[in-house]
Amino acid sequence: MNGTRSFRTIVLLMLMACTIMVGCGKPNDKLRTAYGKRTGNEAGSVNGTKGLSEMFREAGYYVRSYSVVSPSMLRHDVIVWFPNNFDGPTPEFRDTILKWLQEEEGRTFVYVGRDFDASIQYWGDVLDKVDPAEKLDVMRQRSLAIESFDQLRNYQTAKADYTFYKIERDAPRRIARSLSGPWAEGVDATKTQIELRSRMIPADEDSIYEGFNSIDGESVPVHLVEDTEILLGTGNEAIVARLGSDYSDNQVILVNNGCFLLNLPLVNPEHRKLAAKLVNQCDQSYYPPESVAFLETEAGVRIMNADQSTDGNSGWEWLSKWPLNLVGLQMAWWLIVLCFALYPIFGRAKRLPSAETSDFKKHIDSVGDLLQATDDHGYAQLRVQQYHQAMKGDTVYRRSKVRRGDGK
Incomplete structure (x- = not known):
């Protein structure tokens, strides 16, 4: 397929970039580690989401990024959330997502936990590939990456309940040696590098209703997420879980962390198979989804009443509102042409009239x-x-x- 070849080309380019960074005398000066970004200068970060977004794009989706929850973002069929912190969805954000799921069929909300840093994996992978003179520097960079990530984790509570799921962060670091669940079919677990630090416990029907009954205010459509299915697991714990219902095609997909969805991990072919299963999982309804929104947040989720994307407000939004959108763009174009015609000097200078001698x-x-x-x-x-x-x-x-x- 052309889409598969295009994505493989992207992955090969990423591999070449990693090789170049290692081959340069100072790889630490060029490694990008920004988390959860798919656009801008940080799209090529080892912790970025450009590779996953391209897989959605190759599948036929329209993809866009947002930094806040706005009406514009809530018009998309799929929302993928890569928060750059360890906090899960707040009650306000959970209510917003549930009401968004209730509005139309075929919608999917994907949450990917933060408990992974691809820069640690990067420095570990290149340690055996650099010259002996550079190994000490690579070891130092890996130690700094581990220290920075551990400091980030140490500020988090040991246990937390986010209604959709519960999290336990005091579990030991472990590698999934075996995989189970529907997503495990066709994936060689021995070739994967799925690293788990936290233990994610998806909510069941009882905990869902108990959690939402404690929330004051307007009732929310709890019945949309009353069933739980483990899509990918290892041993007796969940790596990817689905919350859904027999009465709706909408779903919430919970991913423990991005160890197989971020840019660097997607270099692994087995990880790309798992990422493809996530893309396919979003298309399980009678009405196929058409657009995907990547929600990129740093500390907390801002919910706005007015449209606002990652591009920010340019001041020209009034041109897209009816009825100004019918004539506004044409007027703006002719005003620009008029300004260029009146003010700048183009061509040969005009000859001033000569003074009268009479x-x-x-x-x-x-x-x-x-x-x-x-x-x-x-x-x-x-x-x-x-x-x-x-x-x-x-x-x-x-x-x-x-x-x-x-x-x-």
Whole structure:
């Protein structure tokens, strides 16, 4: 398939970028580690989501990123949330998602936990591939990445309940050696690198109703997430879980962490198979979804009443509102053309009109300026006297007894 080849090309380019970073004398100066970004300069980060978004795009989805929850974002069919913190959805955000699921069929909300850092995996992978002279620096970078990630985790509570799921963060670090569940079919578990730090416990029917009954305010559609299915697991714990209902095609997909969905882990072919299963899981309804929103947040989720995307407000949003959108763009275009026509100078400069020589006043002013420039009062009087004599027809005496300079 062309889509598969295109994505493989992206992955190969990522591999080449990683190789170049290692080959340069100072790989630590070029490694990008920003988490959960799919656009901008950080799209190529080892912790980015560009690879996953391209898989959605190749599957035929329209993909866009948002930094806040806005009406524009809630018009999408699939919402993928990669928070850059360990907090789960707040009660307000959970209510917003449940009401969004209730509005239309075929919608999916995907939550991917933060408890993974691909930069640690990166430095571990390249340790055996660099020159001996660079190994000490790579080991130092890996230690710094581990220290930074552990400090981030140490500020989190050991246990937390987010209604959709419960989390236990005091579990030991472990690698999934075997996989189970529908997503495990066709995936070689021995070739995966699924790293787990926290233990995710998806909610069952009783805990769902108990959790939402404690929330004050307007009732929420709890029946949309009353059933739980483990899509991917290892041993007796869940890696990926689905919350849904027999009465609706909508679903909530919970992923323990992004160890097989971020840019660097997607270099692994087995991880790409799991990511493809996530993409396919979003298309399980009679009405196929068409658009995907990637929600990228740092600390908490902001819920806005007005549309606001990651691009921010440019000040030209009024051009997209009816009825101004009918003529606004045309008016703006012609105003721009008018400004370019009136103000800038294009081509050869215009020739200014020449001064008129028939104006006798200008001649008098010029003669006066010349006489003043001589700084000789006597000489100036003589020239004026000669002029009056010439106008009367008298004899003009052109010689003066006073020398220039004597009459000052």
